[in-house]
Amino acid sequence: MTATEPVVETDVPTRRISVTVNGERRVADVEPRLLLAHLLRQGLALTGTHVGCDTTNCGACTVLYDGTPVKSCTMLAVQADGHEVTTVEGLGTPSELDPVQEGFATEHGLQCGFCTPGMMLAARALLDRNPDPSEDEIRWGLSGNLCRCTGYQNIVKAVRWAAEKEAK
Amino acid sequence: MTATAEPAAGSRALDEVKIGGLGSSRPRVEDARFIRGRGNYVEDVTLPGMLHMEILRSPLAHARIKSIDTSAAWAIPGVKLVLTGEMAAQRNLAWMPTLSYDTQAVLATDKVRFQGQEVACVVAEDPYIAKDACDAIVVEYEALPPIVNPEQAVAPGAPLIRDDKSGQADNIAYQWEVGDKDGTDAAFAKADVVSKLRLHYPRSHPSPIENCGAVADFNNATGKLTVYMTSQAPHIVRAAVALIAELPEHLIRIISPDVGGGFGNKVPVYPGYVCAILCSILTAKPVKWIEDNTGNLSSTGFGRDMYLDSEMALTNDGKILAVRYHATTDQGAFFADAQPTKFKIGLVHSSFACYDVPVGHITAQGMYTNKAPGGVAYRCSFRVTEAMFFQERMIQAAADDLGMDQAEFRRRNLVRDDQFPYRTPFGFLTDSGQYLKCLQIGLDAIGYDDFLVEQAEARKQGRLLGIGISTMTEPLGAGNSREYDILGIKMFDSAELRVHPTGKAVLKIGAQTQGQGHETTFAQIVTHELGIPATDIVVEHGDTDHTPFGMGTYASRSTPVAGAATAMVARKIRAKARKLAAHLLEVSEEDVEWELGRFFVRGAESRGVTIQECAMAAYSNMPDGMEPGLENNAYYDPPNLTWPFACYIATVEVDPETGVWDVLRFVGVDDCGVRINPMIVEGQIMGGLTEAYAMSNMQFQTYDADGNLVGANYMDYLLPTAWETPGFELHEVVTPSPHHPIGAKGVGECAAVGGPAAYVNAVMNALRPTGVRNIDMPLLPDRVWHAAHTGQDVSGAPPFRTE
Numbered sequence: 006m007t008a009t010e011p012v013v014e015t016d017v018p019t020r021r022i023s024v025t026v027n028g029e030r031r032v033a034d035v036e037p038r039l040l041l042a043h044l045l046r047q048g049l050a051l052t053g054t055h056v057g058c059d060t061t062n063c064g065a066c067t068v069l070y071d072g073t074p075v076k077s078c079t080m081l082a083v084q085a086d087g088h089e090v091t092t093v094e095g096l097g098t099p100s101e102l103d104p105v106q107e108g109f110a111t112e113h114g115l116q117c118g119f120c121t122p123g124m125m126l127a128a129r130a131l132l133d134r135n136p137d138p139s140e141d142e143i144r145w146g147l148s149g150n151l152c153r154c155t156g157y158q159n160i161v162k163a164v165r166w167a168a169e170k171e172a173k
Numbered sequence: 174m175t176a177t178a179e180p181a182a183g184s185r186a187l188d189e190v191k192i193g194g195l196g197s198s199r200p201r202v203e204d205a206r207f208i209r210g211r212g213n214y215v216e217d218v219t220l221p222g223m224l225h226m227e228i229l230r231s232p233l234a235h236a237r238i239k240s241i242d243t244s245a246a247w248a249i250p251g252v253k254l255v256l257t258g259e260m261a262a263q264r265n266l267a268w269m270p271t272l273s274y275d276t277q278a279v280l281a282t283d284k285v286r287f288q289g290q291e292v293a294c295v296v297a298e299d300p301y302i303a304k305d306a307c308d309a310i311v312v313e314y315e316a317l318p319p320i321v322n323p324e325q326a327v328a329p330g331a332p333l334i335r336d337d338k339s340g341q342a343d344n345i346a347y348q349w350e351v352g353d354k355d356g357t358d359a360a361f362a363k364a365d366v367v368s369k370l371r372l373h374y375p376r377s378h379p380s381p382i383e384n385c386g387a388v389a390d391f392n393n394a395t396g397k398l399t400v401y402m403t404s405q406a407p408h409i410v411r412a413a414v415a416l417i418a419e420l421p422e423h424l425i426r427i428i429s430p431d432v433g434g435g436f437g438n439k440v441p442v443y444p445g446y447v448c449a450i451l452c453s454i455l456t457a458k459p460v461k462w463i464e465d466n467t468g469n470l471s472s473t474g475f476g477r478d479m480y481l482d483s484e485m486a487l488t489n490d491g492k493i494l495a496v497r498y499h500a501t502t503d504q505g506a507f508f509a510d511a512q513p514t515k516f517k518i519g520l521v522h523s524s525f526a527c528y529d530v531p532v533g534h535i536t537a538q539g540m541y542t543n544k545a546p547g548g549v550a551y552r553c554s555f556r557v558t559e560a561m562f563f564q565e566r567m568i569q570a571a572a573d574d575l576g577m578d579q580a581e582f583r584r585r586n587l588v589r590d591d592q593f594p595y596r597t598p599f600g601f602l603t604d605s606g607q608y609l610k611c612l613q614i615g616l617d618a619i620g621y622d623d624f625l626v627e628q629a630e631a632r633k634q635g636r637l638l639g640i641g642i643s644t645m646t647e648p649l650g651a652g653n654s655r656e657y658d659i660l661g662i663k664m665f666d667s668a669e670l671r672v673h674p675t676g677k678a679v680l681k682i683g684a685q686t687q688g689q690g691h692e693t694t695f696a697q698i699v700t701h702e703l704g705i706p707a708t709d710i711v712v713e714h715g716d717t718d719h720t721p722f723g724m725g726t727y728a729s730r731s732t733p734v735a736g737a738a739t740a741m742v743a744r745k746i747r748a749k750a751r752k753l754a755a756h757l758l759e760v761s762e763e764d765v766e767w768e769l770g771r772f773f774v775r776g777a778e779s780r781g782v783t784i785q786e787c788a789m790a791a792y793s794n795m796p797d798g799m800e801p802g803l804e805n806n807a808y809y810d811p812p813n814l815t816w817p818f819a820c821y822i823a824t825v826e827v828d829p830e831t832g833v834w835d836v837l838r839f840v841g842v843d844d845c846g847v848r849i850n851p852m853i854v855e856g857q858i859m860g861g862l863t864e865a866y867a868m869s870n871m872q873f874q875t876y877d878a879d880g881n882l883v884g885a886n887y888m889d890y891l892l893p894t895a896w897e898t899p900g901f902e903l904h905e906v907v908t909p910s911p912h913h914p915i916g917a918k919g920v921g922e923c924a925a926v927g928g929p930a931a932y933v934n935a936v937m938n939a940l941r942p943t944g945v946r947n948i949d950m951p952l953l954p955d956r957v958w959h960a961a962h963t964g965q966d967v968s969g970a971p972p973f974r975t976e
Contacts, residue, residue: 046216051210052214052216058382059467060886062886062892063887093208094209094210096209109204110200110201110204111200113852115208116434116689116690117383117432117688118203118206118207118212119382119433143895144895144898145895147894148894148896150894151892151894152382152895153381153434153860153892154688154860156859156861156898158898158900
């Protein structure tokens with residue numbers, strides 16, 4: 006599937022792609038049908054990107070594609086060839102959290118954690134295009150992502166917390 | 174018993190909130206990994222040489238299998254195993270027992286009995302290849318007439334679904350009865366008014382965002398089976414695997430790592446788990462099975478699907494004399510409820526526990542249909558969600574029938590503070606509460622009287638405003654072991670605590686989190702008991718090789734049972750530490766006093782030793798004859814259930830032109846006893862209120878007349894996003910449980926249990942001028958519009974209307 010993992014012997018042709026993932030250029034030989042989510046999770050071992058629904062509804066697999074949130078379960082890995090992808094592992098730095106991550110922890114914006122990576126990336130993209138969103142703008146901005154645990158109220162607070170921190 | 178009590182003057186006790194004890198909203202320990210994408214869910218587990226399994230499911234609801242041709246699947250490169258029911262039968266694994274003493278097909282051999290049923294599975298080197306191979310399996314079916322509701326199931330000439338069961342001549346799964354029939358009949362004979370209500374609580378699916386899955390790893394060199402799986406109850410699974418697969422229990426290790434939500438869905442053992450285990454045994458390789466969302470929604474444990482036919486006997490001045498109802502459950506093809514053995518319809522008889530009702534009678538019957546099996550406790554304590562919804566809908570109907578204000582009707586019938594412990598008409602003993610106080614706080618917060626004025630004004634302008642109340646107490650924290658067992662295993666729970674020489678500690682519990690934050694809150698209980706800062710305590714769970722036997726997390730039982738076990742084991746540790754303190758202080762044990770974090774000599778407070786100094790002494794300076802070390806365990810069998818109370822009030826506006834309704838405000842007042850971590854408690858309440866809103870507004874599964882599931886993916890099975898979900902205003906009352914070591918009660922499910930009736934009652938209240946008595950959930954716009962324009966009730970029972 007990728008340069009890092011032995012490929013199963015099949016007749017299916019593969020294609021070499023180059024994707025910049027979290028700032029690092031990665032080269033992989035992939036089946037054309039391989040989903041981006043699966044390239045990230047299995048090929049590149051970035052398991053922070055979760056797969057929930059397969060129908061582009063839940064948003065657990067949300068990643069940033071050239072800065073725009075996309076659902077990586079509904080995108081082929083080959084479509085990412087030559088593009089930049091940011092996953093939850095690319096939020097913040099090893100020593101410093103992104104304000105969105107801090108906000109989610111501070112405001113109890115997560116419980117089981119399964120939707121959290123996608124939710125935070127959608128929030129990151131929202132703040133990048135609107136640094137001071139209202140509650141309604143946050144609720145609308147995150148309406149592509151489902152959470153079953155929190156009831157969203159604390160997620161809204163978490164995004165506001167991040168916005169306020171970044172405004173300082 | 175208050176968590177935030179100020180230390181007495183002169184005390185050197187630690188400030189409990191500052192060290193993360195009871196009442197501290199300390200940040201969650203779990204979040205550090207989740208926000209970095211470093212959780213460890215089953216799908217993240219990768220083992221060397223691991224193979225991948227996919228399941229082939231039935232497209233038909235009811236059909237005889239004439240043949241299965243797997244040859245094309247075997248021919249695909251990379252395929253390692255194609256498993257059918259016939260092959261599983263050779264290992265005596267084509268069928269397995271359910272948690273309700275029924276049997277369930279692992280892989281179908283004779284018939285398929287619901288759409289989505291497991292027919293075969295494929296193991297391959299890659300999940301894509303496994304899926305290809307599933308598509309290459311050819312199954313020839315002979316279609317049979319499907320049954321999609323209980324009425325069809327008992328109709329003359331109905332096809333027999335469970336022809337596999339000897340002695341099963343009809344489609345009835347169980348019958349059950351509780352209460353006093355004669356006394357209830359006598360009370361009804363004296364009634365001024367009899368209020369009647371019929372409704373259907375629709376089938377719903379817990380639908381955690383993470384689907385089910387497993388990595389089964391059978392090591393044929395050691396004979397050990399390790400299974401990573403999405404489970405809320407790993408110890409029960411180990412026992413079940415030992416019994417079902419006839420493997421030695423000491424060579425089975427179940428690991429439930431991070432669980433991406435459960436809500437009851439991840440309690441049972443499903444065919445996919447059994448197949449993964451069998452495939453690992455047959456291939457001698459690790460086998461990973463990750464269910465897709467349609468598999469999860471179409472085959473794993475649903476909740477509800479219950480019909481109510483009820484009557485309430487009333488006096489003209491608003492006293493309830495008696496209640497009686499008949500409940501019918503649609504079990505699907507196999508009776509697979511996860512519930513205590515003695516109670517065939519869960520704890521549905523906990524209904525009316527918060528009202529002073531002298532007598533009642535309930536009959537119940539479960540039916541087999543050609544639908545997915547289950548009836549799990551979806552975010553509730555065993556069918557309590559239905560019980561409380563029925564109760565609160567009946568209460569509102571009764572108030573309307575009497576022409577009485579719905580708040581006043583509740584006031585006249587709620588159990589008073591001085592009546593505890595209170596024996597309910599169906600035999601429960603509720604422990605404590607301040608019901609009228611909670612109701613009043615809710616009414617004040619929503620501005621009840623002002624809203625009624627606003628509502629009357631709005632009606633003059635043709636606007637439909639409504640207000641709905643739901644008040645309920647819920648039985649949480651099963652056992653006690655006299656009453657509650659699952660497959661004969663008593664419903665206790667456990668904790669093991671080890672305090673290391675430097676005073677740091679590890680707590681191992683028998684319960685398992687699905688996101689509730691056990692690693693955070695269970696440490697807080699130890700902090701409360703021992704004064705060890707919560708940051709110095711690590712909590713472990715979910716691995717049967719490394720934690721004591723526990724019954725798992727569901728029915729809001731973690732804090733009531735495993736939390737109590739945690740407090741009790743900490744007290745055992747403190748008792749030993751006291752002996753060590755006496756030794757260190759060179760006084761007799763009787764002269765040693767405890768305050769949070771330290772022992773001191775009575776009358777000489779400055780002479781003391783910390784719990785950490787005691788811990789070091791346990792390994793370095795114990796008195797002669799004392800066993801070294803500072804660790805212990807506790808198994809806790811609760812004396813009773815805990816009974817939290819909640820009052821939820823919603824105000825809504827219904828658009829008569831479209832049938833769409835919006836929540837204007839929502840107020841929740843929860844009394845769950847002492848709150849360990851208020852932030853986490855409020856998070857659970859808001860999550861529950863959101864699921865309640867979902868069920869009342871959009872989230873349901875139904876079937877068409879052919880047995881096709883409507884709601885098998887998130888395009889059809891609607892879940893609310895941040896956009897639809899209302900905001901919540903929360904209030905708190907604290908009535909400690911008198912029998913729980915720290916006064917706590919369960920809470921995780923109250924809002925999902927009590928919430929739906931608040932929304933529905935509000936919409937029904939808005940529609941009251943139309944004369945509509947009931948609209949079945951979810952209150953979809955077309956249903957509300959139809960009711961508002963015709964004045965007719967709307968049934969949601971399947972088959973789904975297609976016109």
